[in-house]
Amino acid sequence: MSAGVKTEAEKRKQISVRAIADVEDVNSMKKSFNRHLHYTLVKDRNIATPRDYFFALAHTVKDNLVSRWIRTQQHYYDKDPKRVYYLSLEYYMGRTLTNTMINLGIQGACDEALYQMGLDIENLEAIEEDAGLGNGGLGRLAACFLDSMATLGLAAYGYGIRYEYGIFAQRIVNGEQTEEPDDWLRFGNPWEKARPEYTIPVNFYGKVVETPEGKKWIDTQVVLALPYDSPVPGYKNNVVNTLRLWSAKSPVDFNLKFFNNGDYIQAVIDRNVAENISRVLYPNDNFFEGKELRLKQEYFMCAATLQDIVRRYKVSKFGIRDAVRTSMDSFPDKVAIQLNDTHPSLAIPELMRILLDQEHLPWDNAWDITTRTCAYTNHTVLPEALERWPCSMLACILPRHLEIIYHINHLHLEEVLRKWPGDLDRMGRMSLIEEHGEKKVNMAHLSIVGSHAVNGVAWLHSEILKSDLFKDFYEMWPEKFQNKTNGITPRRWLLLCNPSLADLITDKLGDEWPSHLDQLAKLKPLAKDKMFQNEVMKIKQENKMRLAAQLENDYGVEINPSSIFDIQVKEKFQLYTVEKAGVGTWRSTEENDNFCIIDSILLQVKRIHEYKRQLLNVLHIITLYNRIKKNPKGNFVPRTVMIGGKAAPGYYTAKKIIKLVNLVGRVVNNDPVIGDRLKVIYLENYRVTMAEQIIPAADLSEQISTAGTEASGTGNMKFMLNGALTIGTMDGANVEMAEEMGEDNIFIFGMRVEEVEALKVKGYDAMEYYNSNEELKLCIDQIKDGYFSDGNAGEFSDIADILLKWDRFYLLADYEDYIKCQDRVNEAFMNKRKWAEMAINNIASSGKFSSDRTIAEYAREIWGVEPSWEKLPSPHEKV
Known part of the structure; x- marks a missing residue:
């Protein structure tokens, strides 16, 4: 077909x-x-x-x-309800x-x-x-949350940046990733509406002076924030909320000195300095890069948004149109601000600046308002992802905010010492300012101190925050810490992308389940029903046939639609970065990182490997390949492995992994001995639209991160909702998925968190695993010796070195159990009735993982608002 x-x-x-x-x-x-x-x-x-x-x-x-x-x-x-403002530097909206x-x-x-x-x-x-204004999970989650906030009838607004160029388009050339700019606006955007009447000035640089009225920030450089509004419709309830994205513009009187000097051309050219702020999305997710432009982007979004929020708060009906609230005392009763990770954490000192310098409130009053208004969501436990801005940079770009942060820290540490007198070590750990080396502001600490609620995004993740990453803060404020397990919108991730399955579910349950996903539990009695099993698997097979035809058209690889469609996708690879330092050498972009040089390539000792562990998947592919080659007449379960994701342009190792996958695929796909029993596809330019095609056709979802490293994951939920089975570790939301469906409906392998911690204490020796497993040893030797790169032994030797010397995610420790678990997958797939039963149990257990449930919990337990399922009046009436 x-x-x-x-x-x-x-x-x-x-x-x-x-x-x-x-x-x-x-x-x-x-x-x-x-x-x-x-x-x-x-x-x-x-x-x-x-x-x-x-x-x-x-x-x-x-x-x-x-x-x-x-x-x-x-x-x-x-x-005049309480309004919710969701601040995120990324929104991965798709189409x-x-x-x-x-x-x-x-x-x-x-x-x-x-x-x-x-x-x-x-x-x-x-x-x-695709509106690709995000790197991956964090941005896609924000998009799902907007959908749910509208569906639940919350008075909610999304705020972010209108990047001219979103996440780059990925092209694979000779097996290697190349990047092309994502000029998503080149034909215009029919959904947005510019609102120049709400343009807001944002200040940078300058200095702070004392005046009789208090502190004043003067001699600043002004950039204008022009808002563009896009509608966010709820599901069949006539509610349409707003996503407001800011675009940077130069003020009319830009660079007046050049005009006065007669240099008109230079003045026009220098507009770009201001307008570059909203030019491009940084292609980094779960990795912090302390770049000045990124800091400007974060503050630009926060400053424009806070001014807009205050303006909307002050203009209220109150029985008399255009009456103005003069008091800020009720601000937390009417405004809830949610910080999506630390990227918008400058909203805390910015709100303080507005309350202190413009509203002239006393510090204690301003701080009470700020902490009661703001709440913080943490999305990662990876140390390289936590933002730490140099104080010197803040002093230059945002001098008033650094003063405010210093005073917040002073009062905070006084409170710490009152609770733990004399505990200077704890005070150092809890300080907002990190003193070792260059002084830096720990933005996660600022977010915790300045918020009334802190949440992780899966039960396991939230427990790790409390017991490890933010243990001191949890001991000080246990009441602040919550869990809000992530979710996905069933409208896009089932109703839109898998309409045949959606119709079948509607036939069985009625048409309310898209906004009440817990109703899927009513399908559980049908899991053993042979007729229903046949209907579900027929839809799956049609989706697979459609995808197989598309893959053959796009990649020239003939796919066996009866094979296991084994899929591991991530919008972007997230790796620790290196950059070129000279001819034949590379250096770390992070200070104080251990490194060494091997074959002219610098490899970080501590932080180079990638927690999603695509390499573990590659080792399984090579193992299957070797088994078929060793026993060509053996009875093997056919499998098509698809891997997708983008490496940020500076991420050397991620690009190497992508090339390895492509070259392994080239060998496997062209080997006549292998035939259609194993195929490997690297999904070029994986994005939301492609996910909508891939996920409904998946049989098996790979969620194989090292236990304790994945915050939640939402891709795992999308696959589950569409009837794919999961092979995964007890990490992130996999833990809760297993609880919902039962461990007999999911393929769990590998170390648990406590076993990973024990291995860290004992010391991880990759060579021990390498030398004790012949299949593993052969795989790594083939990678190292150039088997998959036309005999070029140096092509992937650094990948082998990572696995054997610098792997902080313990791939080899989980390899043997992973391979055995994949063998169990093969056995289960051969039992069509059992596989169908497991797939239906996955679908029927997905109700918890609706973003509607997540947002309802945020609303009640953090924002102090009640979701509404009532429809607004029909739009056909006069406005």
Whole structure:
């Protein structure tokens, strides 16, 4: 079956969707579509391109959003509820069109309208650019949370940066990653609306002076923050919330000195210095880079957002339109600010600056307001991910904020000493300012001290925060610490990406489950039902056949659709970085990091390997390859392994792993002895849209991080919801997934957290495992000796050295158990009834992992607001 060909079931479904579309709605859609084609795009059907048709459709759908959007904001103004502000430097939104049609309930009418005009809606949907304003899990989580906040009827706003260039496009050339800029705005964005009337000045540099009114920040350089609003519709409830993204602009009077000198050209060119702030997303996730531009991005977003929040707080109906709140005392009762990791942590000193310098509140009052307003979500336990900004940089760029941070720290340490008199070691550990080496501000510590709630994103992760990473803070404020296990939106990750399975579930449960995912538990009695098993597995097989055809078209590799589709994907590889220091040498970008030089390549001793452990997956691929080569006539369960992810441009080792996967795949895929029993595909430019194709077709999801390193994971939840089984360690949300479905429905292997800790204490000797396992030894020797790189022994010798000398994630310690667990996967896959039963139990156990549940917990337990399932009035009434 070629890519893009619909199955008979899909054709029947599309016809049935059209059949129930209201005739009046269809005619309205056609009229709106033609109006936008003519008057918005200035085209007619004779010269219009498919992209023109996409934009006409997008504007038509947006028309159905606008009245709901305005009504929602009017409702918030009239009722004056407590508002939630979600601050995130990343939003990995993906495509908007299909998700919006589903949430508004107009997909059938749009499909039928286009069909009557001779257009295919799927072809137009495929034209939309992914909004890749995030690196991976953190940004995608923010997108799911926005969807859930709207679905739960919360008065919520997302705030971030409108990057001109999102996460780069990845291309694989000769097995190696190359990067291309993600110019996602080159054709325009039909969903956003610029709001120049709400442009806000943001200050940098300058100095702080004492005045009779208090401290004053003067002689600053001003950058303007221009907001762009995008609608975020809830699911069939007429609620449309707002995502506001800031774009950096130079002020009108930029570089006046150049104008005065007559150098007009230089003045215009120097606008870029200010506007570069929102130019590009930093391609780093779970790794901190202390770059000045990144600091400016973080403060730019926080400063613009806080000013906007204060403006909205002050302008309130209060029975008299445009009355102004003059007191800030009720600010925490009307405003909740959630910091998505430490990237927006400068919101804490910025809010203090506003309250102290502009509202002229006393310190204690300002601090009480700030801590009652702000809450902090931690997303990682990896030390290289924790932000620590040099005090010298802050003193230059944000001098007033550094003063405020110093005073926060002074009062905080006084409180520590009152609780633990004389414990200077504890005081040093809990200080916001790290004194060893260059003085730095620990932004996680600032976030904890300045917030009333601190949460991890899975039960295990939250326990590690309390017992290890933030143990001192937990002992001081146990009441601050909470857990909020992550979730995913079932609208995008089942209803949109797997419509056939969604229809089957609706047939069994009714149509409320997309906003009440716990109803999936009602499917558990059907797990052993042979007819239901057949229906579920038929849908899975159709998804696999569609994906196999697409992969053959894209990569030229013929895939066996009856093989196990074994998938490990991550939006981006997250690795510790090295950078070139000269001819033939490399150096660490992090101070005080141990390193050595091998074959002219610098390798960090402590922090070079990657916690998702794609290399462990590669070792399994090579093991399977060697087993087939050793016994060509053996009975092997066919398997297609897919790995995807982007390495940040400076991440040398991640790029090496990507090349290794591609070269191993080249050998495996072209070996006639192997045939269709094993195939390896590296998924180029993995992103949200590709995930929507890959996840419904997966049989097996690889979640194999070292126990204690993954905060939560959300990819594991997406696969589970779509009926893929998981092979994984007891890490992140895998722990809770196993609790929900039972360990007999998941493939668990490897060390637990306590065993990892015991191994650290004992000392990890990779050579011990290497020498005691012949299959493992052969795999590593093949990597080292150039077996997969045309005999080039030096190509991957550094990868072998990492595994044997500098692996802080203990791959070899888990290898043997991992291989045995994969053998159990093969056995289970051969028992089709048992596999189907396990897959249904996975789907039926997914209810906990809805982002609706997560957001409801945030709302009640952190933000102090109550979710609402009530629909707003119909938008067809007058606005």
